[in-house]
Amino acid sequence: MPTEQITFPGHAGTPLAARLDMPEGPVLATALFAHCFTCSKDIPAARRIAGRLAAMGIAVLRFDFTGLGHSKGEFANTSFSSNVADLIAAAQYLAGRNMAPQLLIGHSLGGAAVLRARAGIPSVKGVVTLGAPFDPAHVAHNFSCALAEIESKGSAEVTLGGRPFTISQAFVDDIRSETLNVAIAHLNAALLVLHAPQDAIVGIENAANIFTTAKHPKSFITLDGTDHLISRAPDAEYAAEMIAAWAGRYIDMTPPAPPPGTPEGILRVSEVTPDGFLQDIQSGPDHHAYADEPLAYGGSNLGMSPYGFVSAGLGACTSMTIRMYARRKGWPLQQVSVEISHDKVHAQDATTGNPSRIDQFTRVVHLQGDLSAEQRSRLLEIADKCPVHRTLEHGARVVTRLQSPLATS
Structure with a gap:
């Protein structure tokens, strides 16, 4: 998917670094993603x-809060409240591009922040939390050993995730003063x-406290076996699938109607990660x-192979073509199933006489119903008239071009 690298002013006017992941087709909705405590917009889960x-x-x-990642500003001067203000600033930036967010997604402390920020972003229709604390003060357990020093000196340097951060007493006071009960109960989304x-x-x-405090409509999905950072790719994929399916119930994501005469829509294929x-x-x-x-070929076996999809297209087209013909004739065809297997076989090159290898798709058609032998024979002939069969037999022309890189700002 194309990604724009952008900056926008945060709550204090400080430039915040962001990435805007855009669909390759029409934008059906816009979401704003808040990362976890001391993380960044570029963590694998986000x-x-x-x-x-x-x-x-x-x-x-997805953007880096003030003082984190590639954003400007001092982390020592930030707080939970400033994170909420940064979220509202991000929503205002999107609204200025005519992309006001309908969906807020927050991970860990970012989840608490989106619950608080919802009241300041009127365009939002849905809020999603991932591993979020019910009480922002929960985050203090990450630096509990330094609380005494923070209180006595006003701040202290702590190591979180292998990186040094300065935590101020103002930050501690801010998270201790925050309660989300009212914000969750009056989420209005x-x-x-x-x-x-x-x-x-x-x-x-x-999660139980957030869920019971909220009013309907509300939903809960367990991420069984997932760690807090949602570091495994399959877990993040599952979470995204669930978010999209759920959001479709509350956000109108109807695509714009294509102009008259538009050919069949574009099918887009994007690699999930550079690995595998x-x-x-x-x-x-x-x-x-x-x-x-398959695993044996360096894959993760989470989907059909490319040739599997070709076989599926042939099988589906065969079944549809047979059904369409039998329906038009009024024949008692109860059910159609098609088995496809693909292999490379030796063939004699008609021009040179040299042996070569060609693709062979073996198709077995099962027809159920009180059909005569003549009807079965005719339906088998009709199978060869399926458009995908003809494409594979006669060949097709593939035109390839390189897309120009998306301009960034």
Whole structure:
């Protein structure tokens, strides 16, 4: 998916670094993603979830809070309240591009921040939390050993995730003064809570408290076996799938009608990660699949192989063509099934006489119903008239061009 690198002014006017993951087709909705405490917009969970949502037509803005990642400003001068203000500033930036966010997604402390920020972003119709604490002060356990020094000196340097951060007393006071009960109870938006029962950083009881405090509509999905950072790619993919499916109930993501005479829509294929071969396939806004290779070939076996999809196309087209003919004739065909196998076989080159290898698709057609032998024979003939069969037999022309890089600002 194309990604724009952008900057926009944060709550104090300081430039914040962001990435806007855009669909390759029409933008059906816009989401704003808030990362976890001391993380960045580029952690694997944020990148994978944003990329997957973009593949399904949802543009996602993910940015570094003030003083983190590539954003300017001093982290020591920030607080939970400033994070909330940064979120509102990000929403205002999107609104200025005519992309006011309908969806807020927050991970860990970012989840608490989106719950608080919702009241300041009127365009939002849905809020999603991932491993979020019910009480912002929960984050203090990450630096509990330094609390005494912070209180006596006004600040202290702590190491979080292998990096040094200065935590001020003002930050501690701010998270201790924040309670989310009222914000959650008056969210005025649909809520989706995703949490892992095995989360060792933010316990599952936090999800229970958020869920019970919220009013309907609200939903809960367990991320069983997932760690707090959602570091495994399959877990992030699953979370994104659930978010998109849920959001479709509360956000109108109907694609614009194509102009008259428009050919069949574009099917887009994007690699999920540079590692392995897993591919994300999106056909319009409604149809999604994965393509992959078996484990033996370096893949993760999470989807059919490319030739598997070719075989599926042949089988589906064969079945549809037979059904259409039998229906028109009024024949008692009860059910059609088609088995396809693909292999490379030796063939004699008609021009040179040299042996070569060609692709062979073996097709076995099963017809159920009170059909005569003549009708069965005719339906088998009709199978050869399926458009995909003809394309494979006669060949096709593939035209390839390189897309120009997307301009960034």
